[in-house]
Amino acid sequence: MTILITGGAGFIGSHFTRRMVNQGRRVVALDKLTYAGNLENLKDVTEDAKPSNLLRFYTGDICEQRLVERILSEESIDTIVNFAAESHVDRSISSASTFIDTDMKGVFVLLEASKQFTINKFIQISTDEVYGTAHQGAFKETDALNPSNPYAASKAGGDRLAYAYWVTYKLPVIITRASNNYGSHQYPEKFIPLFITNALEDKKLPLYGDGKQVRDWIHVDDHCEAIDFLMTHGENGEVYNIGGGNERYNIDTAYFILDELKKPGTLIEHVKDREGHDRRYALDCAKLMSLGWKPKIRFENGLSDTVKWYINNQSWWKRIKNGEFMEYYKNQYSHRFASADSQIC
Ligand code: NAD
Ligand code: DAU
Numbered sequence: 429m430t431i432l433i434t435g436g437a438g439f440i441g442s443h444f445t446r447r448m449v450n451q452g453r454r455v456v457a458l459d460k461l462t463y464a465g466n467l468e469n470l471k472d473v474t475e476d477a478k479p480s481n482l483l484r485f486y487t488g489d490i491c492e493q494r495l496v497e498r499i500l501s502e503e504s505i506d507t508i509v510n511f512a513a514e515s516h517v518d519r520s521i522s523s524a525s526t527f528i529d530t531d532m533k534g535v536f537v538l539l540e541a542s543k544q545f546t547i548n549k550f551i552q553i554s555t556d557e558v559y560g561t562a563h564q565g566a567f568k569e570t571d572a573l574n575p576s577n578p579y580a581a582s583k584a585g586g587d588r589l590a591y592a593y594w595v596t597y598k599l600p601v602i603i604t605r606a607s608n609n610y611g612s613h614q615y616p617e618k619f620i621p622l623f624i625t626n627a628l629e630d631k632k633l634p635l636y637g638d639g640k641q642v643r644d645w646i647h648v649d650d651h652c653e654a655i656d657f658l659m660t661h662g663e664n665g666e667v668y669n670i671g672g673g674n675e676r677y678n679i680d681t682a683y684f685i686l687d688e689l690k691k692p693g694t695l696i697e698h699v700k701d702r703e704g705h706d707r708r709y710a711l712d713c714a715k716l717m718s719l720g721w722k723p724k725i726r727f728e729n730g731l732s733d734t735v736k737w738y739i740n741n742q743s744w745w746k747r748i749k750n751g752e753f754m755e756y757y758k759n760q761y762s763h764r765f766a767s768a769d770s771q772i773c
Pocket of ligand 2: 516554
């Protein structure tokens with residue numbers, strides 16, 4: 429069995445690739461290596477896997493039909509797990525076009541190619557953002573989708589397109605909707621790694637609005653374990669929520685990070701809120717749990733380990749923060765910070 433993992437050099441995709449290779453499974457990773465893709469994320473498995481040829485890496489775009497078809501035919505792909513996406517909400521608010529390309533058209537290209545070959549499982553990695561804000565309670569898989577930013581809407585498009593290929597063509601599709609992931613190797617544009625690395629550099633932490641938005645955090649290892657579990661226990665045509673059961677206010681998470689690093693609360697600066705900011709995400713995961721999976725990692729333990737990882741791997745994130753990131757950070761945050769001493773650079 430060969431698994432095609434798209435987006436295999438990104439945050440979650442690289443963790444999943446490592447997990448599969450360490451289990452002795454043959455993996456083909458396809459990644460465009462956008463700003464978020466990083467071959468360093470796969471360094472340990474690339475080196476370990478070479479003698480046994482367990483991992484083959486293609487640099488390329490899931491929107492390229494010919495490339496995708498060639499990989500499916502030449503590599504005898506049996507299972508596809510599609511992580512490839514433009515994944516950052518703030519970037520989608522500034523410019524949505526690559527989100528429409530990869531998160532919708534890219535899914536279409538993968539689904540169309542899958543129809544032509546013997547694919548036994550197609551797992552579309554969707555997100556809890558497709559539901560929009562949880563005003564009360566927690567979302568079930570059958571709840572209506574109300575995506576409220578361009579990223580979430582493009583993911584909802586990919587999510588429903590995958591479902592349509594099950595209904596129409598009986599392509600064996602499973603759709604997963606996970607909550608906010610955290611862990612090692614996460615690109616520092618996202619809330620947790622941005623706040624950890626800024627604090628390590630004694631820079632301000634830009635907390636959007638009042639910081640009372642709620643996110644349900646899941647450790648990336650728990651998320652990858654759930655996907656692995658669904659590869660064998662999931663039913664075709666079904667959607668599965670994957671949550672960590674760790675609802676936290678952003679402001680509490682920010683203070684936890686500062687406490688771990690023994691840095692002062694004065695580093696937090698309340699800044700202009702994100703447009704269309706979803707106030708709260710919450711998932712009901714009873715469907716997945718009834719099959720026998722549950723998350724194992726307590727948020728405070730997982731976050732403490734994550735903070736240690738960023739302390740011990742400064743060369744990994746400093747290289748990123750010196751590159752394209754710096755331009756993005758200036759555009760995204762310079763107008764938000766009120767004071768001149770907020771150390772944008
Ligand atoms: P990421 O941005 O870290 O990684 C995305 C990867 O996809 C990168 O390696 C990038 O180079 C690659 N990629 C982008 N466009 C591509 C294209 N056209 N062709 C091939 N490769 C391309 O994202 P992540 O946080 O690891 O998220 C992975 C998946 O999980 C995404 O589909 C995302 O929507 C979903 N998800 C993420 C979270 C989260 O909290 N991070 C939660 C739920 C769902
Ligand atoms: O819920 C799943 C989604 O989680 C995934 O589908 C997305 O790919 C992933 O990026 C994430 O989306 P969020 O928008 O929730 O994540 P982000 O890390 O950008 O923000 C988390 C919260 O922190 C959110 O309420 C906004 C806030 N925030 C974020 C940044 C970057 C800040 O207060 N300041 C910031 O600088």
